[in-house]
Ligand SMILES: NC(=O)C1=CN([C@@H]2O[C@H](COP(=O)(O)OP(=O)(O)OC[C@H]3O[C@@H](n4cnc5c(N)ncnc54)[C@H](O)[C@@H]3O)[C@@H](O)[C@H]2O)C=CC1
């Protein structure tokens with residue numbers, strides 16, 4: 393398999409620290425992975441591990457992606473694909489940090505779209521810093537969608553993507569992502585729900601090797617309680633489910649949002665389609681921020697990420713847990729191998 397690119401994330405957050413810990417703790421898993429970021433920042437992150445009583449790991453500058461596979465185990469290969477960020481203050485929003493984080497993602501996305509890397513794993517970036525740097529995308533998902541559309545020569549609307557969060561117990565795919573709750577309610581439309589079901593069916597079906605059993609959450613309490621608490625279920629969500637079933641998609645619902653995740657967790661469904669960001673992410677993150685992986689469905693490349701953010705409150709303290717990043721690398725490897733073997 394080709395190397396996997398790990399973007400460094402916001403240098404004011406815990407990204408560099410969890411990457412250094414991942415290479416230190418999991419030599420086999422991180423073999424032939426390399427960091428797209430800043431050499432000095434990664435050296436600082438590695439050296440700070442030593443300050444917390446554990447060994448630092450060596451950090452090596454590589455000039456090309458091919459060199460990633462030839463560094464010794466537990467050595468962190470860094471490809472300096474971005475300008476060194478200046479004046480980064482740990483735990484603070486800043487344009488320089490946002491620029492470094494965003495530039496690394498653009499570089500890695502283009503490498504993946506050219507087929508030079510097997511997958512990209514993105515360490516967390518801070519959305520306010522990204523915005524301060526002048527990026528117009530709310531997060532990775534939208535940035536990667538735009539890069540993919542440009543690569544394919546298509547309008548962005550022709551490359552629909554969805555966010556999936558997954559752990560060992562639960563998967564959820566979102567109808568809408570980064571928008572106000574008011575806008576998210578307006579975004580519950582027949583086409584958007586049906587498109588979410590199609591993307592979930594295709595992407596998860598390819599990963600699981602079988603058609604996923606999809607549960608669809610309602611929008612309102614008790615899925616509208618027969619129209620007493622809202623009409624979106626009857627007027628929008630149920631017709632979209634029926635249309636998907638007519639296409640052979642194994643979709644069910646709409647179900648009460650407060651119990652559908654419990655039903656999926658106990659094995660009745662493979663995935664829950666949630667109507668908006670927090671409806672879907674709270675149940676997954678509540679099971680443990682260390683377990684979850686964020687996967688972008690619908691892209692012409694493999695992208696995974698930890699489910700947590702930049703954790704500015706603990707940046708530089710040496711206590712960040714690399715488990716979710718490790719789970720993201722594991723999932724990126726699995727998805728990329730399935731693609732190589734045509735699965
Ligand atoms: N993939 C990405 O780039 C993501 C980026 N974000 C962004 O990150 C920024 C901060 O988001 P928040 O809402 O504060 O969420 P957060 O996930 O950064 O932090 C929430 C809480 O979880 C703790 N935490 C998070 N990761 C941890 C880890 N690995 N080990 C130990 N404790 C950990 C933090 O210390 C904090 O108390 C925002 O700009 C947000 O948009 C959020 C989620 C994913």
Ligand SMILES: NCC(=O)COP(=O)(O)O
Nearest residue numbers: 531532533534673686697
């Ligand atoms: N809550 C997850 C999140 O905000 C991650 O967004 P993205 O950067 O993966 O688009």
